[in-house]
Amino acid sequence: MVDYFQALGVSVPRLLAGTGLTQSNLNDPDTDILARQELRLVANILAQVSDAQAHATALGNRYHYSAYGLWGYGLVCCNTVEQALALALKYLPLTYAFSGVDYREDGDQAVLSFTPPPLEPDISQFLLARDMVAAVLLVRELVGDSFNQIVNSPVSYGAGSNDVVFPKKLLDRSLPQANAVTAAMCEQQCRELIHRRRISSGVTADVEQFLRGQRWQKPVLAEVAQYLNMSERSLKRHLQQEGASFRELVEQYRSSEACRLLQQHDLLVSEIALRLGFSDTSTFSQAFKRWHGISPSSYQKKCRNL
Template sequence: MNLQARRGTASVQLLCQLGEELGVSTAACLRDTGLDEALLADPLAEITAGQELHLVRNLVARIGSGPGPGVLAGQRYHLTSYGIWGFGLVSSPSLRSAVELGIHYLDLTFAFARIWLEEVEGEARLRLDGSHLPEDVRVFLLERDAAAIATLQRELFDTPLPQRRVCFRHSPPEDLGPYRQVFTIMPTFNQPQDLAAFDARLLDLPLPQANSHTRRLCEAQCRDLLVRRRARAGIAGQVREQLLAAAADMPDMERVAQALHVSSRTLRRQLEAQDTSFRALVEEVRQALAEEMLRAGGFSVEEVAARLGYAEVASFIHAFRRWTGITPGTFARHARAGL
């Protein structure tokens, strides 16, 4: 989890509003975050994921870390809360296309959970993973992100999407009312996975506001915004430049440390101070280069895998799906079609 990742202020505004309704002042929510109410009122301002996480911890410390409040938070996240990312979803030709766009540009949202799509035996499953999240806010953030997904699905169709099941790993709360209201069915708790599942045939339903021109425009703007937000400063930026310069023969940490005239131990410590790691930067560079080659065309999946240093194509495909939620072949087809 990159706590230095940039994001908009809409989410912290919504969380402060929830706090006020639950008896927690905005000042208490903002304590020690480095944020103030003037910044929250600026629609062009950006904060870090770490600042939002600190705010969530302030809120949860006062309302309790149990289940329930996360669902109340998630239903506040409307399509309009996400800016250009939300417009991209609305203008997509189908639910499948919207889900793939949404997952690919998930870093433009306020989600903290890792989210990906699985299709298993006629069932579409949106999986959520919060294993990397701090324990004191894990339930809140998982429920918030799951409820936000349900809210987005409802707004894409102007009606709730029929769910087969919604599952949470944690124990149920006493008050289950908000869950039925948001998810339309009662979730099951103490399950092995966090997920929302529906009939896979619904993925190919056309969206009522589909517009191919708007979709292409939104995706281009999402791509540009993501590049700007991922721009690295400091030592992380220097490491990224070294990796990009030698992408065909991706250097290890020792080589990069030598090029930057520091020890590998010092480099590791400096990257940790920026809430990242050498491995995370390697993954970031590989993803950016893979997308660039697949979007440009002229390279097969096998060639892209080889150019990025993967010994096996299957390993590259697995990594690309983990990064984007879709396979490199699907990404390339969408790029050629302008989706």
């Protein structure tokens, strides 16, 4: 991202302002870049480039499979597109994507659905466009020129979901660089990376994962403790040691989930309030204003105008 927008004339110090990163950090393979640092960079881009949203597509086309490290090479070495897709979705947290990605089948069509990240609307829209184009590029590099017909197909705007649709028969296609041994080795290392992240992130990350899996249900401390095979008291103590609390984590989950749902144009504010466990729309609206400074209806309208 820095290289792309630097080429457009934006200075590196302006792009990296407030991220805590320097140019030398970006060139150091041992540097760990946090999500919040990347989000600050995106905010800087949107502030510095007047037509930044128009560049999201071109930016997405720079995310070649080699940019993803072990995850990308693992996909290339899979035997078939179907195997590569399964591996990609299983280890999606190892990628740059902020958008949620789900797969489903509809008759003879395969559908990749992209959920906008629960962020400020302009940042969410920028990242969604980048992530979708990057995913299409990745499939094209895996499959080859036969995927061009999908890339060049008409784009429909104003739809209720963000989907990439392609023939399901494409999943059976053998990949030209398949290597079962290398694919297995890459998957093993991806699995180890995920495991190390889980250990380093602690109980807080496990609670957050549980909350994401309990969509539409009101979270209860006892259920989370049972899921983690520990007592409620022990769970509270672990969270306190990590500087968190169950109540705060639930609030963060509801806040981000509210943003995600409000970006789906087919849902009413009253429906979203009910799904998130609020007793009524008024209580939800008050909570949303406390989280984001604007009403749910205003946020939803802002999303629709992007």
